Each structure stands twice: as C-alpha cells, then as structure tokens.
Amino acid sequence: MSGRPQLVPLVNHARVSLRHTPREVSADAGYCSEANLAALGEREIKAYASTGRAKRPAEVTGRISGALTQKMGQKLKRARHRSRDRLRIQIVDPVFGQIRQARGFQAVQAEQVLICTAHDITKLAKAS
Known part of the structure; x- marks a missing residue:
C-alpha cells in the first residue's frame, strides 16, 4: 500500500507536535506524488522524495511523470551523495x-x- 495519502497528515501532525512547521521533509518513493510535492511547496517545505526506488512507483503509470516529480528527480540526481534522500536511506x-x-x-x-x-x-x- 502506498503511503501517498498519509504524507500531508503526517506533516500536519509533526507541525502540531513540534509546535512549528518542518523546514524539510524526506520521504521514500511511496510518498512521491504530484499532490504531495505541491502541498509541501504551498507550505514552503523543502521536499526530498525518492522518485523510483519503491517496488511499485508512486505514479500510477509506473513512470516518473508530472512536472513536480520530474523536477524532484533532477534535484536528487544533481545532489547525488549529498542528497537529503541519501541521508534518509542511511539514517x-x-x-x-x-x-x-x-x-x-x-x-x-x-x-x-x-x-x-x-x-x-x-x-x-x-x-x-
């Protein structure tokens, strides 16, 4: 099951629990969707979401599609080993x-x- 619908409620819960909005969010490919990336952008939260390591990619077609998802893939590729996504994988x-x-x-x-x-x-x- 994809974690896609849970990302925004998790961020909202973190905001309430921490008493401030997170500045960055790192998530695996199950959370990477156009809707989530847009919602994080609206909240001015830097997103680092893997675009294709899950067995079942987040996008229904199984391809990296959508402008925000493609932009995220480029962002992670440019950052390489310095990417927040790599930190998530390691930590x-x-x-x-x-x-x-x-x-x-x-x-x-x-x-x-x-x-x-x-x-x-x-x-x-x-x-x-």
Missing part, C-alpha cells in the same frame, strides 16, 4: 530493518508501527 531506513530483525514483526504492520513509535520516542527522549 532512517536501517532502523526499520533492525526492528524487523530484532522484534520479528515482518508481517504485522500495526505492531510494527507501535514499535517504530516507541523507538522514535526513546531516541527523542535521549536527545533532549
């Missing part, structure tokens, strides 16, 4: 693999969401 994605391996919740999405939330809260508490 955030391994956490999911660690949790799946340690907890064994590969097929249980609801439990995985709870574990990820607890994991993030623990990291935030330690950072404070």
Whole structure:
C-alpha cells in the first residue's frame, strides 16, 4: 500500500507536535506524488522524495511523470551523495530493518508501527 495519502497528515501532525512547521521533509518513493510535492511547496517545505526506488512507483503509470516529480528527480540526481534522500536511506531506513530483525514483526504492520513509535520516542527522549 502506498503511503501517498498519509504524507500531508503526517506533516500536519509533526507541525502540531513540534509546535512549528518542518523546514524539510524526506520521504521514500511511496510518498512521491504530484499532490504531495505541491502541498509541501504551498507550505514552503523543502521536499526530498525518492522518485523510483519503491517496488511499485508512486505514479500510477509506473513512470516518473508530472512536472513536480520530474523536477524532484533532477534535484536528487544533481545532489547525488549529498542528497537529503541519501541521508534518509542511511539514517532512517536501517532502523526499520533492525526492528524487523530484532522484534520479528515482518508481517504485522500495526505492531510494527507501535514499535517504530516507541523507538522514535526513546531516541527523542535521549536527545533532549
């Protein structure tokens, strides 16, 4: 299932929780859509969304289409190893693999969401 419809509500929730609007958002290809990129642009949030690493690309046609999506692909390609998207891959994605391996919740999405939330809260508490 694509995360596409959840991106804007997640950003809104982050804004309420953090008491300020995030300046940047990094997301995987499941969140990359014209609507999401436009919504982030309207909120003046810099977006870094992968345009094609998911097994099922965000665009229905399976191709990178739409002006905003193409522009995002060019932005990430120009940034190469300095891209915020690369940082997401290095910092955030391994956490999911660690949790799946340690907890064994590969097929249980609801439990995985709870574990990820607890994991993030623990990291935030330690950072404070």
